[in-house]
Amino acid sequence: MTTTSRQMILGMHLGTGYGSQANAWRAPGVDPAAYTDIEAQVRYARAAERGTIDFLFLPDNLAITPSMGEGIPQATIDPVVTVAALARETSRIGFVVTGTTTFNEPYNIARQYKALDVTTHGRFGWNAVTTADPAAAANFGQTIAERPVRYGRAHEVIQAVQALWGSWGEEAWTRDKDSGRFVDLDQVRPVGLRGEYIASQGPLPIPPSEQGQPVIFSAGGGEYGLTIAGRYASGVIGAAFTIEDARAQRRAARQAAHRYGRNPDEVKFFAGLMPLIGSTxxxxxxxxxxxxxxxxxxxxxxxxxxxxxxxxxxxxxxxxxxxxxxxxxxxxxxxxxxxxxxxxxxxxxxxxxxxHGVIDYHPTPVGPPCVVADYMQEWFEAGACDGFWVSPDVNEDGIDTFVDEVVPILRERGLFHEDYQGTTLREHLGAPAQYGLDPRVWQEAS
Incomplete structure (x- = not known):
């Protein structure tokens, strides 16, 4: 048995009703109508929670993809609606939902996501992304702006959202029946933010959740993406095909956090994984x-x-x-x-x-469960990641296989927890407490 004081954090991709492979909808035992079957998604979420997976990752797509005629869609019919349903049927697993800063206003994001954080009892996270798909832009009657504009807007949106999240004071909700005072309005303050791209007055009429406010994730690399990861993210979703590349991406995210006055250990880097499991x-x-x-x-x-x-x-x-x-x-x-x-x-x-999955969009270890566990252990112990986000090929049986056959090996080697250590996503990630804007980042950005 291998023992280690450091344990990996595991997320699981739940992007469609079927799985990560384009033809998963045609697999044996899969209901081809699962795209709109929330009970199927509930079943998958419960299976992941049974394996004490730390979070489910739900991407989003704002336009129909060209391959959709034969393959599966790239996202659920709506990730926010999906999470609202899944949260009622689970109790500990976290949820990370992709939401664009390009075609959303900060007040809408802040209200919707904080409401989800409250109703999930602090299990919600936001993967903040920009959108560069012309087909998505057309659905909003717009065209795609240049990258500096998209990311300039992204920074303003994220800062406004976090300010709105903190606009309802942590002690504002008095609920005092005797005095008849429901809320101390002196602690519920407008944010009054106006930037080059967005503006929001606030405040937001939602109290803090058990984790305060949602956790920010980032999935972008490169110079512009690292400014998002470094300033705001507690989790970074990566795409790397070698240990060396993953190390470099993780190091870059950590260095970006340090540049913006944050502790690099606050940022967890997740390498993608698309296991192909069989007895041989x-x-x-x-x-x-x-x-x-x-x-x-x-x-x-x-x-x-x-x-x-x-x-x-x-x-x-x-x-x-x-x-x-x-x-x-x-x-x-x-x-x-x-x-x-x-x-x-x-x-x-x-x-x-x-x-062998050589053109999959993440590495694909092939073979018995021990092969997958060996691969994960090698990357983790090499410092290539803080954990993985796992994309099963077919959700109907692939999630159970990973939970029942790979997770026990990781536990036996001391690489993954036996049970949840907390109740919130922030606790699952080991992310620090935050309510409202991070003052370190705000001072740097001002």
Missing amino acids: VEEALARRRHLDEVSAPRRVPYLGAMLGLPLEPEQVDRPLTDAELADARPSGFDPRSQRALEVARQGWTIRDILA
Whole structure:
């Protein structure tokens, strides 16, 4: 048994009614109508909570994606409505919902998200993002602004939202029947913020939750994204395909927090993970081959581009030739391509190379539960992350498999808790208390 004083934090992706794979809706045992079935989502949330997963991560999409005709939508029908339903059927697991700063006003965000935080008893978090999709902009009668404008607005929105969250004083709600005084209005104050892009008077008529206010998450990288992560985020959702890259992303987020006067340990970095679990590698690959039976041939040219080879769909059921392997070169523009070449060199057919998840949007360890646990332990102990956000391939059975077969191994090795240590998302993350604006960040931003 491996023991460690540091334990990983685990989130789970619950973006659709089906799972992370585009063809999850066609998997055996999956109800193809699960997209609108809240009872299915409740079942998945309860399974994750049974495994003491720290939070569910719900992305959002403000436009129909081009692939939706054959694949699954990228988000629930509405993540806020979904969380409101899931919270009634769970008691400890946290929820992190993506919400755009580009097409929302701060008062709407502040009111809706703080209401969710109160009704979930302090289990709510906001993944604050900007939106760069022209189709989404068109749904709001707008066009996409340049990045400096989008992020300038994002900073103003987040600061206004946090100010509104703190505008109802922590001791303002007196509820004194004898005196007849419901609220001490001297402690409920307007914020009166006006910036270049937004304005809000306030105050917000909602008291604090058990954790004070929602936790901020960030999913953006790069120079602009790090300003969001460094100033406001307690959790950063990352996308890395090597330990070295994950270390660099985690280090960058921590350094950004330090630049803005925060303790770097306040920021937790989560690496993405898309496990493909079976009792053997072959069983796991058979599971993915079934899901990708129709789509795999269409992906062959994309794999070819990753490896610098002219591959065609009709070649899907043969391995790469010795000559092709000699000519193959990983693309310098795709961090997944080195892994694709490693799998190809093992002699698998092109269909099986694809079944290894080499073009998934997060790393895909393949095989028995111990393989997934080994992978997670290696990354965690190497300092590549503070935890993971796990994307099951098919929710209907994939969540239970991870909870029942991977989580016990992590617990046995001392890498994951036996039970929840707190009741709020802030406690699950080890995030510091905050109510209203962080004065360290506000002073720097003013």
